[in-house]
Amino acid sequence: MNENQLPGDAAMPDPEWLKSLVRTKMPFGKYKNTTLSRLPIFYLEWFARKGFPKGKLGKQLEAVYEIKLNGLDDILKTVEKIS
Secondary structure, eight states, X not given: OOTTSOSBOSXXXXXXXXXXXXXXXXXXXXXXXXXXXGSOHHHHHHHHHHOOOSHHHHHHHHHHHHHHHTTOHHHHHHHHHHO
C-alpha cells in the first residue's frame, strides 16, 4: 500500500479503519471534540481546498470527505450503530 491509499481494499474497506472514523474526535478548531464522521461537509470541503493535515488525521478526514461527497453517509451511520 502506498502512502496515499486508505487502509483496506477499495471494494472491502477495513472495518477497523471505518470504526476509527466514527470514534476519533477532531482535536482542534471550531469542531474540537466532534467525531470525524459527524463533521459537516462544508468543513471537510474547506480542508479539501486548503489541504488536509499530515498523517493519520489527514487521511481520516479525507476518507470522511470522500464518503460524504459520494453520498455514502449511511456507511458511517451503520458503523456508528454497531461500534
